[in-house]
Amino acid sequence: MKLQKEIDFILAVDALKNVNRRNYNADDSRRENTAEHSWQIVILAQILYPYAKDKGNVDLLRVIRMLSIHDLVEIYAGDTFLFDENAMEGKFEREKIAARKIFGILGEHLADEFYNLWIEFEEEQTPDAIFACSIDRIMPFILNTHTSGKSWTEANVKENQVRHMLEDAIKKASDEMGEAFDILLQKALDQNLLIQE
Numbered sequence: 001m002k003l004q005k006e007i008d009f010i011l012a013v014d015a016l017k018n019v020n021r022r023n024y025n026a027d028d029s030r031r032e033n034t035a036e037h038s039w040q041i042v043i044l045a046q047i048l049y050p051y052a053k054d055k056g057n058v059d060l061l062r063v064i065r066m067l068s069i070h071d072l073v074e075i076y077a078g079d080t081f082l083f084d085e086n087a088m089e090g091k092f093e094r095e096k097i098a099a100r101k102i103f104g105i106l107g108e109h110l111a112d113e114f115y116n117l118w119i120e121f122e123e124e125q126t127p128d129a130i131f132a133c134s135i136d137r138i139m140p141f142i143l144n145t146h147t148s149g150k151s152w153t154e155a156n157v158k159e160n161q162v163r164h165m166l167e168d169a170i171k172k173a174s175d176e177m178g179e180a181f182d183i184l185l186q187k188a189l190d191q192n193l194l195i196q197e
Helices: 004-018 034-051 060-067 091-103 109-121 128-146 159-171 173-188
Strands: 022-026 031-033
Touching: 004 022, 004 031, 004 034, 004 091, 022 128, 022 173, 031 034, 031 109, 034 060, 034 128, 060 109, 060 128, 091 109, 109 128, 128 159, 159 173
Parallel strands: none
Antiparallel strands: 022 031
């Protein structure tokens, strides 16, 4: 069958629905899975695209493509909590191996295309990747600041960790997203959702 590799791939990526993240859904009832996160950031990118700082050089379709595939590596590498410094060590190398494995299910041309998009996202150097990464980072932040912040409070996340891992990535992509970050961070601090040092 001509489409066998494509069918094999789409069946393989169904496993993303079984990868649980540290973040909770907006109703605080359960942890989200990575497929839900991927779907939500694809929508968020479309909504926030008008606020991209370098909009003239940002290709929204490429951003959406990056966001839709960048977490597929978690099928094999698992989700690494951004604020777990020990788990973050070696993350890129683990995920590169996982990227080759998951994208390798496809034919060579599409496998290379997806892998290169994934690398571009991870390196955060192009306007598309900068905007895509900011969307990926701000979504869990929004959820934590609009819930009880359980994924932060359970892990004793500190204000300086949030600033270090999120602030620059968000602010270099959009002034408006940067303003929202400042306001929501202050809200989180006022509600004691983060440890202040």
